[in-house]
Amino acid sequence: MEGGREKEEEQDGVSVHSPCKAPPSSASSLPKEQQEVELELRLLEALEIYPPVKLRGVHRHFVLYGLMEFLRKSLDRHFSPDEVLQLLDRFYNLEMLKPDDEEIDILNHEEDFCLPQSYFVKEEP
Amino acid sequence: MGSSSKEETATDGDTSSGDTPPSNSNLFSEGERVLAYHGPRIYEAKVQKAELRKKEWKYFVHYLGWNKNWDEWVGADRLMKLTEENVMKQQALDKKQGVDKSSKSGRSSQSKPKSSADAKADKEDLKNTAPKGRKRKSDSGVEKDNSSMEKLVKIQIPSTLKKQLVDDWDFVTQQDKLVKLPRSPNVDDILTKYLEYRSKKDGIMTNSVGEILKGIRCYFDKALPVMLLYKKERQQYNEVVHDDVSPSTIYGAEHLLRLFVKFPELLAYVNIEEETLIRLQQKLMDFLKFLQKNQSTLFLSAYDGPKGVSEGKGKGKDDD
Secondary structure, eight states: OOTTHHHHHHHHSOSTTSOOOOOSOHHHHHHHHHHHHHHHHHHHHHHHHSOGGGGGSTTHHHHHHHHHHHHHHHHSSOOOHHHHHHHHHTTOOGGGSOOOTTSSOGGGSOOOOOOOGGGTSOOOO | OOOOOOOOOSSOOOOSOTTSOGGGSOOSOTTOEEEEEETTEEEEEEEEEEEEETTEEEEEEEETTSOGGGOEEEEGGGEEEOOHHHHHHHHHHHHHHTOOOHHHHOGGGSOOOOSTHHHHHHHTTTTOOSOTTSOOTTTOSSOOTTOOTTSOOOOOOOHHHHHHHHHHHIIIIISOOBOOSSOSSOHHHHHHHHHHHHHHHHOSOOHHHHHHHHHHHHHHHHHHHHHSOOGGGHHHHHHHOOTTOOGGGTOOHHHHHHHHHHHHHHHTTSOOOHHHHHHHHHHHHHHHHHHHHTHHHHSOSSOBOSTTSOSSSSSOOOOO
16 A cells, blocks of 8 residues: 555655755755856857847848857857747847848849859869 | 166157057057958058057057958057058968959959950950959949958859859850759758758758758749849849749759859948858858769759750751
């Protein structure tokens, strides 16, 4: 009848049979907070190079890639694009940012494609 | 007061502080035009600020003709006086890089191809290798801050793909032929295939690749009508692509490859850390290799003739 109960008692952690481990307490949440702060600081640092407004234009995926790389290098772990965007969301409402597509950019200037001369020159060994 | 400093510097005092040893002497002054190392090359720059930090002089430089996003603090080891000797160093490095530097050293320095393509090349305005946004010093004496074209990431297109581009040029501009649209596989398909291929190889962590591929698609959709079409293809474009149809669902490898010719210029309008640019370049190269590996299945070997002529080669005339 009571056979199945044993496990549950163990799991409670207060049974005399189980080692007395202190549950994860506030002791470890402090480093966690520090981690969060560090993360946010790094992100803000990254934004100096990769301004949020660029995340609205045609280059946005490469800007996001730049952010991912910056954070990866600074914090030594991988970040997914979504993670980065979520982080940014703490500071910016990206949808409200006006994309600066009118800015001088090669993609705002129409021209016919032309293949550079170097493609026609036979490559010297 | 009786300072016993006998400076052994060869350079004569720009220094106002006679007390300090050579390494602390201010070699470059604010407003001075200098030559600065950046990456593998040397560029003309201007010292905006000079500061002594931790016993070392640091200079905030602006690269002439570049967007001020590129301005940065550098140490004296990165700078050189603007002398003829140093300018020659700069030119030597330019040659080494083999970059199409028509905007700096004068357009005539570019050697023209000796094939018969030459005369025909002129028709397609090939002599104007510099896209219109490129900085041209000869045009104005004023620094153009809206273009950082000089610092281009290098994308080495494999030689068989280069040949593909030449054939492509030949089909469209010389033979009046067109790529038959819509293409299968289209650009979307190709990017997806590549992602699958990469995922199998890497297992996880295809986040970066995924984002880059999205970037490629984004560029392609925007760039196709703006800069990836030969003049003779515009009519076809207007006929086939309308409303909200995205070019990446219509066009294929032929036009995607043209994007890579323009890629360095596109990226010049985004400020990206140098290390990251290098990684990006590697990933783009890997994609190109994938295209090369699958060249026969992704690219057309023949284009459609003008209307009324049967497609393909070798069949001769239609029976009339």
